[in-house]
Amino acid sequence: MAPFDDWNKLDDDEEEELQDSSLYEGKRDVILFCIDCSPSMLELYEDPRFEDVQTCKLLTALEAAMQVQKRKVLVGPNDAVGIMLFNTTKRNENDEAGADLKKGTYVYQPIATVDAPKVVELMQLLDEARENPEKLAEMFPPMPDKKRVPVGDVFTSCNWVIRDGAPKTATKRIFFITDEDNPHPGAASSRLIASARTTLIDLVQAGVTVEPFFISTEEKPFDPSIFYSSVLLATNLADEDGLGEDGEGQILPESISIGQIDELLSQMRFHEVPKRALFSVPFTLAPDFTIGVKGYGLITEQKRGAYRYFADLGDRMEVVGSRTAYVDEEQETEAEKAQILFGMDLGAPSAEVEEEGGDEHKEAGAGTRSVPLGSRVFYTPDEVRSFRTLGLEPGIKLLGFKGRKELAFEDNIKHSVFIYPDEMTYSGSKRTFTALLRTMIKKKKIAIVLALTRRNSSPIFCAVLPQEEKVDESGWREPPGFHLIPLPFADDIRSAPIEKGFRASDELKEAARKWIDKLVVKNGSYPPDSYPNPALAYHNAQLEASAFREEFDSEAFEDLTEPKYDMIHKRAGQLIKAWKQAVHEDETANIVAAPVAGTKRKADVSVDEAEIRSKWEAGALNKLRVDQLKDFLKSKGEPVSGKKAELIERVSDWLQNHP
Amino acid sequence: MPAERAGYTVTMFLVDTSPSMGKTREVELPGTNGRDPEVIEMTNLEWALQYVMLKIQEMIFNGRKTDKCGVIVFGSDETKNVINEQHGGYENVVEYIPIAQPNAGTLAKLAKLVPSTVHGEPIDALIVGIETQDRFLGNKKTWTRKMVLLTDGENPMEVEDWEATAKKMNELDISLAVVGVDFDDEELPFHEENKSNIKKENEEFYHTFTSLLENGVVGNCDFALQEISRPDVRTVKSTMMPTILRLGDTQTRDEEAIELVVKTSKCTALARPKSWKRFARRQLTEKEKAEAAKMAKMDVDEEKLTFAQLRMRTEYYIDSDKNKEERAPSVDGDGTDDEEERQRAKEEAEKHYTKVEKEELVRGYKYGASFAPAPEGGFPKLQTRKGMDICGFFNRKNFRRELSMGEVYYVWADPANPMSQVALSSIVQAMYEKGVIAISRWVSRDNMDPKMGVLYPTVFKDVDCFLWVQMPFAEDVRNFPFASLETLVNKKGEIVTDHPYLPTKEQLNAMEEFVDAMDLSDAGEKDEEGNREPWFDTRLSYNPAIHRTKQALFHGAVVRDLNTHPVPPPHPELLKYFEPPRRVLKRAREAIEECKKTFNVREVPKKVVRVRKDDHVRAPDEDEDMLLLDQKGSARPGPSQSQRLTQGKSFAPSQSQPQSQSAGSLAQKKKAAQDGDDDSSATEPEDEEDEDLLLNAPRKDRAAPLPTPARSMSPDEVIDRRRAPGRIVGASFPLEDFRKNISRGDVVTKAVEDLAFVIKDVISRPFASRRFDEMLECMHELRKVALQEDEIDAWNTFIRELRDTCMEQKPGNKAFWDKVRGIGRPLSYISDTEASRQGGKSDISESEAAKFIQE
Structure with a gap:
């Protein structure tokens, strides 16, 4: 088997194709x-989750921050997080970062790549706060006399903190958490609104997005229109409607989250990964009829983080970078990237030719190709790319429409991509997109398109599945847009290897139907949220334990994807038993498969399972012949490799596990 | 016919090299990169050989040891074949390439074939082919025997006894394909005008001949070439992997739980284009270089470039630069990252790298910025049990198609176990009728990561099975927030119903018309009953990247020069779904016009990136300056740098021209700067870098500059002009150097002195005779200049010394002096008479001059 580190290594060419996920990691x-x-944030109340525990909104917010940190560390190990508090009298000391911030704001954790000590520090604070509910109020004393920091000052401080800590190329976001919908009542209100707005524009122009999380309670519902809707802008300047459209686009930013404090964490989960487009391309509906769309990967396999190599520098472990070089092995020289050309594998010289071939073959030794001066037999990278793209520029081209039913279950090869209109490249995209969406939903249509989404990928055909905008009870909005489902090519389709088989009688089918009826989830669908990836969670739990230098307790790990056995047996156990009985008594089922005509007849080696079991119980498995053991294992779908001793062991294992 | 076994085949190619094959034809080539199609001329032989080469390339591509071929040439000047050796006869037939598994050498050898001066007999070649093939195969009865005959049919044939040959071929079960140059073909359709009678008869004969064969066909070469690039799907038979389908707790509640042995196989599997291999020009070692130089002098035509296949190697390094964030390469949102920029950032970064050996490294994970050690081989994996567990059922209507994550699998009952088949069939059918699908958790092997998916009941004509596709885990779904497209709320919290983002009624109507008109369900070909079928079928849609890449790979491996033989256009079959069907577009024309009018979509001009107010301003990129500079180096020829490189050395002299100019001007610029400011190296660091780039980057493969530090920036060092230290005229191109220096005007004395030195130097070297004429030319020029520029004494001294060098000293070169003497007076001393005519002086009299050259 290949060494561990070769497993994940992608072939170069695949890399170009599989860029989807790297985009997320790159930034x-x-x-x-x-x-x-x-x-009000510090006001204590009973924790709804635990008895006799007091909590406050600040505690919950910090806990959410801690959870996000813990998740960030796994999803994007290079991502950075910081925590700033406002409306507190606590000040940063002179020698720490943030000492020059506006009064009333305090940097608890400056922006830095998340690391274990930082998370531990926050966890300890949270633990202490739970034991001693006054702890937070002591640590971060609120400003007296209901005084508040002007929101503009808060934004200014944010700007400074981000400027000090965030790399320029990163996406920068502020999770703004407050429960006060009217921070500045009174006379100065309009001036403060203006200043808050100006400082926010500064932030936005520095490439920072503010994502507000407003806490609303029954006693004190949060009304954004009092103050914040005049302050907040559309989310992302480059992404959405922009600043210039103040006159017409009087629409609230999309990402305001207002909810109960308990929902804070789940709301943050939506925002955990920054919304980034995979591509932005023109969508040609017909010649000269083109709109702009952006593509988003809503479904992308989350893989466990790649391991890295570290060098032990004595005092610390430094992560080691890697670089791929292309070398002429015979001469041990490295080729420069600009000089690399592309061609076909020259193939190993066959033995026969080698023998008869004279000097000529020696000259053109393995792995080299000689060409006369001035002629060219290799392709440039640009040419190679054009073979892949067939000279197309990135874009989506509509080919026509088909009925929704034409999209077969088996026409799948890759995950889908979601597209949403982009008004910034083509004005009028949104109305056209919406009209198309409505029409396709109404007529139950899908579209077939030709798509080249990135300059380096290759064209594919996709089915375009409309998704209607829906708001469910929890307030989560099913986004409006199209799913681009890549269709398999003829090259990807494999025919069914089996064309004929024994079929069940109607009675048997009815018997099966009975237990299926009991196990159908009413109005159910496949619920992704119910199935966290157990292998990933298991890995991450160990990683966390390793980072915190704790012991990992594998016993405490729970795999949520395992079937709910108790429920199954309770509901359908008896019916399944009946069906099994029926199968065993079924005539067709007991046909002894006729030997395939024409093949040599082998001596009848088949041994009954009962016989093998009795041999096993008697400890006499070694009395059986190898072919008999293999036959048995094969019928159970077990491997048949190895020596007799191994086979016997495997048979015993199986019998052990299947009493 | 039973399915042909892949491999286990010997194909004989019989190639006609009669003089008539040397007839040239015009072949239209596609314009590359949007250029107009080109027409090039090639011989019929060259053209037809492409077919053979592509066939052989396919064999190389598949790399089967049991797929062999041999080439027999008829109409050759020589005779060399097995029958002739034993029995004589069968003249002009040569076993050109013995039967073997082909490789790149086979193709190279084929490419050397040229038309001969005698014509050959196709039937002889056939018989030799049959015999050679038969002897090779000996008792390997099961091998497939194929024969391909390539001819233009222009030569008279002896058509006797051919029935016996046909019979023999049928006995041996040999299939024959006759590929004819310009043979008439009804289907193509093609009809050759002015066809000779001989060819008419021959074509007739081939048709008769193949009709007698059980496996024989005659085809037009053009058609054959076209067909060979037709996409062809490699059918892969999926392996059936055993697993277990379970429902309920089979370990402790066995009675009420289900366990079925099932097999899975792939239903769709992502196919990728064949990968390209990387090559680079091999740099010669010093010794080889010297040899090559020698070779080049003797035989310029034979000079070759060698390209070596590259292998990938991973190197590890520690980045000691702590400011790496600052220059982290930026990645554009739309994925159009600037490759060059990144490359540059990388180079910049390399300065801080310390290379480390892999053996010294520890494996671990990053937990944010912290190091998390991991045991060898990674963390222990979750313990899982092989099998497919059913977790529950739900209504098919609620299935969300867009969640399907990957390839689709079949799940079959064990084909050897009727009970398993019946049991699975009953579940599939019950689910199918009830309209439900099952949620299932699949572990492909013990302790492999579990995957969630759905089992979809599928009822085929004679068998029932499941299809399985992976569904996302909670972590795999990203719930990005998107603004509503339907509900727009203004700042007052009111819902807006009239807005440019919302389609109007009129617009919706236009869209409905459009969607109806663009329907594909009746846009395809007509079926047998005359009903139109839907347009677009996945089973007929070929992956263009795979087939185009393969075509290009093959082509590149077969042709001698891509400059003259660019890749032919993609097969039409690849592009058939690239545009909506014409029928549909025609039908939708009005609807499209209406849509364009009512929706009025306008492209938004790209905005200039706003300068940010704060200090997050993008640092000016060195790259930008570079680009400008590149343009300044005016005479930059069209093709990209890399392309020019591939064109190799022969282009070097002409290439060096523009570059040395631009470099020269740079050098001058620098010189000027130096004059003004002594420590200019500090003030103009950028310039220096640029020069470096311009001069060295494209020529790294050349010799390092000679150790002439004062002029190391001079362009001339790049090409070795073999200038001795301190000399301004080199031994490589003395005349050119001399003239250039003279034209500058200020270094005449030096130039004359140096050329004189070079001439003496050259003629004292071994093999100087090659350059006699060049040297004489130099002397004429030198004398002329000496006379005009009042360097008369220099010439007179030179010519005297030259005679001494030739006649007296060792090694001497009497032969050269004889040449000079042969020319006589025009190369003698410059006499007083001559000098005075130019306003100069000489202390040599006319008679002295005349006498000197006679001695």
């Missing part, structure tokens, strides 16, 4: 938690 994400620390 770093920076989140600054900006949490209100006013008395």
Whole structure:
């Protein structure tokens, strides 16, 4: 088997094709938690989850921050997080970062790549706060007399914190958490709104997005229109409607989250990964009829983080980078990237030719090709790319429409991509897109398109599945848009290797139907949220334990994807038993498969399972012949490799596991 | 016919090299990169050989040891074949390439074939082919025997006894394909005008001949070439992997639980284009270089470039630069990252790298910025049990198609176990009728990561099975927030119903018309009953990248020069779904016009990136300056740098021209800067870098500059002009150097002195005779200049010394002096008479001059 580290290594060419996920990893994400620390946030109440535990909104917000940190560390190990509090009298000391911030704001954790000590520090604070509910109020004393920091000052401080800590190329976001919908009542309100707005524009122009999380309670519902809707802008300047459209686009930013404090974490989960487009391309509906769309990967396999190599520098472990070089092995020289050309594998010289071949063959030794001066037999990278793209430029081209039913279950090869209109490249995209979406939903149609989404990929055909906008009870909005489902090519389709088989009688089918009826989830669908990836969670739990230098307790691990056996047996156990009985008594089922005509007849080696079991119980498995053991294992779908001793062991294992 | 076994085949190619095959034809080539198609001329032989080469290339591509071929040439000047050796006869037939598994050498040898001066007999070649093949195969009865005959049919044939040959071929079960140059073909359709009678008869004969064969066909070469690039799907038979389908707790509640032995196989499997191999020009070692130089002098035509296949190697390094964030390469949102920029950033970064050996490294994971050690081989994996567990059922209507994540699998009952088949069939049918699908968890092997998916009941004509596709885990779904497209809320919290983002009624109507008109369900070909079928079928849609890449790979491996033989256009079959069907577009024309009008979509001009107010301003990129500079180096020829490189050395002299110019001007610029400011190296660091780039980058494969530090920036060092230290005229191109220096005007004395030195130097070297004429030319020029520029004494001294060098000293070169003497007076001393005519002086009299050259 290949050494461990070769497993994940992608072939170069695949790399070009599989760029989807690397996009997410290539860019770093920076989140600054900006949490209100006013008395109302510190007000204690009974924790709904635990008895006799008091909590406060600040505690919950910090816990959410801690959870996000823990998840960030796994999803994007290079991402950075910071925590800033406002409306507190706590000040940063002179020698720490953030000492020059506006009064009333305090940097608890400056922006830095998440690491274990940082998470531990926050966890300890949370633990202490749970034991001693006054702890947070002591640590971060709120400003007295209901005084509040102007929101503009808060944004200015955020700007400074981000400027100090965030790399320039990262996506930068502020998670703004408050429960006060009217921070500035009174006369100065309009001036403060103006200043808040100006400082926010500064932030946006520095490439920072503010994502507000407003906490609403029954006693005090949060009304964004009092203050914040005049302050907040559309989410992302480059992404959405922009600043210039103030006049017409009087639409609230999309990402305001208003909810109960308990929902904070789940709301943050939606925002955990920054929304980034995979591509932005023109969508040609017909010649000269083109709109702009952006593509998003809503479904992407989350793999466990890749291991890295570290060098032990004595005092610390430094991560080692890797670089791929292309070398002429015979001469041990490395080729420069600009000089690399592309051609076909020259193939190993066959033995026969080698023998008869004279000098000529020696000259053109293995792995080299000689060409006369001035002629060219290799391709440039550009040419190679054009063979892959067939000279197309990135874009999506509509080919026509088909009925929704034409999209077969088996016409799948890759995950889908979601597309949403992009008004910034073609004005009028949104209305056209919406009209197309509505029409296709109404007529139950899918579209067939030719898509080349990236300059380096190759054209594919996709089915375009409309998704209607829906809001479910929890307030989660099913986004409106199209799913681009890559269709398999003829080259990808494999025919069924089996064309004929024994079929069940109607009675048997009815018997099966009975237990299926009991196990159908009413109005159910496949619920991704119910199935966290157990292998990934198991890995991450160990990783976390390793980082915190703790012991990993594998016993405590729970795999949520395992079937709910108790429920199955309770509901359908008896019916399944009946069906099994029926299968065993079924005539067709007991046909002895006729030997395939024409093949040599082998001596009848088949041994009954019962016989093998009795041999096993008697400890006499070694009395059986190898072919008999193999036959048995084969019928159970077990491997048949190895020596007799191994086979016997495998048979015993199987019998052990299947009493 | 039973399915042909792949491999286990010997194909004989019989190639006609009669003089008539040397007739040239015009072949239209596609314009590359949007250029107009080109027409090039090639011989019929060259053209037809492409077919053979592509066939052989396919064999190389598949790399089967049991797929062999041999080439027999008829109409050759020589005779060399097995029958002739034993029995004589069968003249002009040569076993050109013995039967073997082909490789790149086979193709190279084929490419050397040229038309001969005698014509050959196809039937002889056939018989030799049959015999050679038969002897090779000996008792390997099961091998497939194929024969391909390539001819233009222009030569008279002896058509006797051919029935016996046909009979023999049928006995041996040999299939024959006659590929004819310009043979008439009804289907193509093709009809050759002015066809000779001989060819008409021959074509007739081939048709009769093949009709007598059990496996024989005659085809037009053009058609054959076209067909060979037709996409062809490699059918892969999926392996059936055993697994276990379970429902319920089979370990402790066995009675009420289900366990079925099932097999899975792939239903769709992502196929990728064949990978390209990387090559680079091999740099010669010093010794080889010297040899090559020698070779080049003797036989310029034979000079070759060698390209070596590259292998990938991973190197590890520690980045000691702590500011790496600052220059982290930026990645554009739309994926159009600037490759060059990144490359540059990389180079910049390399300065801080310390290379480390892999053996010294520890494996671990990053937990944010912290190091998390991991045991050898990674963390222990989750313990899982092989099998497919059913977790529950849900209504098919609620299935969300867009969640399907990957390849689709079949799940079959064990074909050897009727009970398993019946049991699975009952579940599939019950689910199918009820309209439900099952959620299932699949572990492909013990302790492999589990995957969630759905089992979809599928009822085929004679068998029932499941299809399985992977569904996302919670982590795999990204719930990005998107703004509503339907509900727009203004800042007052009111819902807006009239907005440019919302389609109007009129627009919706236009869209409905459009969608109806663009329907594909009746846009395809007509079926047998005359009903139109839907347009677009996945089973007929070929992956263009795979087939185009393969075509290009093959082509590149077969042709001698891509400059003259560019890749032919992609097969039409690859592009058939690239545009909506014409029928549909025609039908939708009005609807499209209406849509364009009512929706009025306009492309938004790209905005200039706004300068940010704060200090997050993008640092000016060195790259930008570079680009400008590149343009300044005006005479930059069209093709990209890499392309020019591939064109190799022969282009070097002409290439060096523009570059040395631009470099020269740079050098001058620098010189000027130096004059003004002594420590200019500090003030103009950028310039220096640029020069470096311009001069060295494209020529790294050349010799390092000679150790002439004062002029190391001079362009001339790049090409070795073999200038001795301190000399401005080199031994390589003395005349050119001399003239250039003279034209500058200020270094005449030096130039004259140096050329004189070079001439003496050259003629004292071994093999100087090659350059006699060149040297004489130099002397004429030198004398002319000496006379005009009042360097008369220099010439007179030179010519005297030259005679001494030739006649007296060792090694001497009497032969050269004889040549000079042969020319006589025009190369003698410059006499007083001559000098005075130019306003100069000489202390040599006319008679002295005349006498000197006679001695």
